[in-house]
Amino acid sequence: MTPDPFSAAKVRMRELAAAYGAGLPGRDTHSLMTGLPGVELRFLSLGWRDGAFDPEHNVIVINSDVRPERQRFTLAHEIGHALLLGDDDLLSDLHDAYEGDELEQKIETLCNVAAAAILMPEPVVAEMLERFGATGRALAELAKRAEVSASSALYALAEATPEPTIYAVCALGKPPREALPADPDSPSGEKVLSVRASSSTRDVKYTLASGTPIPGDHPAAVAFETGMEVKESSYVPFRSGKKMKAFVAAYPSRGLVTVSFQLDAARLGKKEDRA
Incomplete structure (x- = not known):
């Protein structure tokens, strides 16, 4: 070994x-x-x-x-x-x-x-990356092509992506306990957009913990609400509250949002039209 x-x-x-x-x-x-x-x-x-x-x-x-x-x-x-x-x-x-x-x-x-x-054989994964880049759409299209869940597809895509990237699958779910309102009269059963699964490329130490809530003004939340793909410079919303600069590409599909957080400094500062 x-x-x-x-x-x-x-x-x-x-x-x-x-x-x-x-x-x-x-x-x-x-x-x-x-x-x-x-x-x-x-x-x-x-x-x-x-x-x-x-x-x-x-x-x-x-x-x-x-x-x-x-x-x-x-x-x-x-x-x-x-x-x-x-x-x-x-x-x-x-x-x-x-x-x-x-x-x-x-x-x-x-x-x-x-x-x-x-x-998800290597040629299929490579084709998705070539067509869509390291984006949330590449993740959604790979899941559709391979007939697997997006949560399963993200691991294969992360393994094949050369750029430092975090991928996540987000869906509506119950907020984590620490995020519940302190006021007992406030509604606590309302679902929020949160991370269902996450994976990162081999040179990235971090992923997003399952259950991490997505802020309402984040590109992933905007994509979910509007049903439109969003690509723009933003941040990785860690559960601890810390933020890491990233170029975010969020793609809504089948009640989910598949998201990539590209950490390459060359991408930061850019903004692309919403599809």
């Missing part, structure tokens, strides 16, 4: 997943399973769990109660577990470098990397 074992592990995981995906006849549920002969697929009600892979009985179980796009990503994730278990060298390297909860977290992350590589 290299001095950074996890980076090397992600590279290897992407290679395994890309090779698996290249041999599939398609990306529908049946086609995804063709690379695992002898493994049975079952759909059951699993409560809070999305899915599981049982290597002892060669069974992948998917939660029948979640949305179809979530089921596809979960299936690809569980295939990632099967690929990982089939690579003795990678598995050994992980056990040498990590243990306990950290090992489990690293494995789950690698399986998300695998799922993204299977459902």
Whole structure:
């Protein structure tokens, strides 16, 4: 392993997943399973769990109660577990470098990397970046093209984006407890636009925490309210209240707003017409 074992592990995981995906006849549920002969697929009600892979009985179980796009990503994730278990060298390297909860977290992350590589091959991600740049629209279009949720697509897009960028998926939700009004007579059940999921490119240390509220005058909130794409210099609204300058490209789609925060200084100070 290299001095950074996890980076090397992600590279290897992407290679395994890309090779698996290249041999599939398609990306529908049946086609995804063709690379695992002898493994049975079952759909059951699993409560809070999305899915599981049982290597002892060669069974992948998917939660029948979640949305179809979530089921596809979960299936690809569980295939990632099967690929990982089939690579003795990678598995050994992980056990040498990590243990306990950290090992489990690293494995789950690698399986998300695998799922993204299977459902969103590099040429598809590259095409979205070439057409739309590192923008919220690129994220929305990738999710549509790959038939996955925007929350799933953002990880693949972040991995492929060369510029320092934070991506986020925002939707209406309950405000965090610390943001609730102090006045007990004030309405507390009103939903606010907040972050559902976030990821960043490999050279950016920060992401936006789930539940982070979006201020009403922020470009992401304006895009949500107007239904129009907004691109302008603004900021990253961290939950702590701190702000980081960024070029924001927010794109409303299907009740969500997909947002990119480009941190490249060359972009700051610019403003583009709202589409």
